[in-house]
Amino acid sequence: MIRLTAIKRVFKMGDQDVFALNGVDLSINSGEYVSIMGPSGSGKTTLLNVLGLLDRPDSGRYELDGSDVTDLSETEQARVRRDKIGFVFQSFHLVPRLTAEENIGLPLILSGVPHSERQSRVNEALRGFDLVDRAQHRPAELSGGQRQRVAIARATILRPTALLADEPTGNLDHKIGAEVMNLLESLHHAGTTLILVTHDRELGARAHRHIAMRDGEIVADEK
């Protein structure tokens, strides 16, 4: 379902070209659980951004669910992001003014789900992520684990085909981090493709497929 062919992404640092991605070829099937590891600056986050259509490669081809999404317009890419991809970030990225349930419901608003249907879907998500009694709290009133649960609920409320997680436990202590990982893995078990970027070896080892990157290239890809 995901196929990258000869993807290159170049950043200019002063007068030098730095290849964040230097000819990456990668296929990920539907329902896989993949970890992408590597030292800082190896290009793993850039790869995740390209996979999530947040960043455009300078060359190469990206096929998602059988269609070429490389050259889609910005608006079309936004729609693909909305419908097929869920992001989970290290720093949660919740809107501070909105309550937990409003944060979770944001994608529903963006995709034009009618008012009447929204609340029931948000309620379902609140139950599913054990946030019912936190529904009316703002992010500042939530613990780190709760915030990440809100973020995951938001990322999955439109049932994306792929969940892209960038260091999802980076800001959490070990115990809470493990809980969040269990939660993500349960989503994977339910059929979602899970792509995890981390430099935590232990965390990375939990995935079923391990991709290692260095200097913008994939140096290992093991199952």
Next chain:
Amino acid sequence: MNLRDTLEISLKTVVSYRTRSILIVLAMALGVAAVVVLTALGDGARGYVVGKFSSIGTNLIIVLPGRAETAGGFPGALLAQTPRDLTLEDAHFLGQLPQVKRYAPLNVGVIELAAAGRLREVTVLGSTADLLPVRHMKLGQGSFLAHGSEYSAQIVLGSKIAQEFFPQGNVIGQRVRLGDRRFLVSGILAVQGESMGFNSDELVIIPIGHAQSLFNTSSLFRILIEARSRSDIVSAKESILDLMKRRHDGEEDVTVITQDAVLATFDRILRALTLGVAGIAAISLAVAGILVMNVMLVAVSQRTSEIGLLKAIGAPSSDVRRLFFAESLWLSLAGAVLGFVLGQFGSLMIRLVYPQLPAWPPVWASIAGVTIAILTGILASLLPASRAAKMNPVKALAGR
């Protein structure tokens, strides 16, 4: 994102940044209120002057002897040659014109008034019964000059004169002496104060025939004419000039002033003044607009990572643009409404404190103030909103 959600979310944002929003709304509101109040003042001043002019008579035409050769100045006072006099006969003929509703010939002089052992100089107006309605005078007691009684020995006293000579009251029917003639007091004018150079409280009015013989003249100071309607004024003026020319051997030697012309000039000047102050007030709205832009730009940079998040979860640039746009729309709308209310309240206060000043804000000014506020808000949001929309999501998420 549909319109309703856009408005709802942006309103929520506006409300949640309370201090910031209140300050912007206040700045906008003060601008709008300034426009409303200042134009109310300007228009009030205009209404006040126009009202003053109407109080000396409506559809008033004044005929005076002599031709005003130069523009400006007071006609009649600047004449090089002696003009032909206006006479009572001229006045009677003018009174026959179809556009003329009524007329009052007028003579003015100063003479000694003696009564009840007191003596003082007074200004005497000689006229007829129609002076009262033509000149919009009001009678306090008794009756005015009787119709067709040009030589009856009646006198009407100004209220202050009556008070001075007969402080104990009971004035009607008293005898007074003007020069060497005796008059019977028939009425007292109501207190009116000064208007257009005459203090009617310190006048006495006698029939025109007596006045002419007292001052030993057969000419008139001027003739006051009331046209039948406002639309008759122009043709009345022409007919008067025409008639006087025929009566004066083809020479155009009278000046006709219409109150309309004077009024129109004042009206124009004060209208321009109102527009001027409205313009100055509108500048404060522009300043408020720049404030809105400033605050929105800061908001965009403060909310960079939030913009990145919106894009990451699938908001197209147009949604982001509309959100910021709607935010400043709310702010300027609130400012406009509050400003309108403040302006109306301010004008009300002015009217309460200065009841003689009809400080009603003109409708155009209220509409213009509110519209400019909203337009300014919209304009001020264009740059920040497009900056937000153009953000690169990867950089924005990183807060850069």
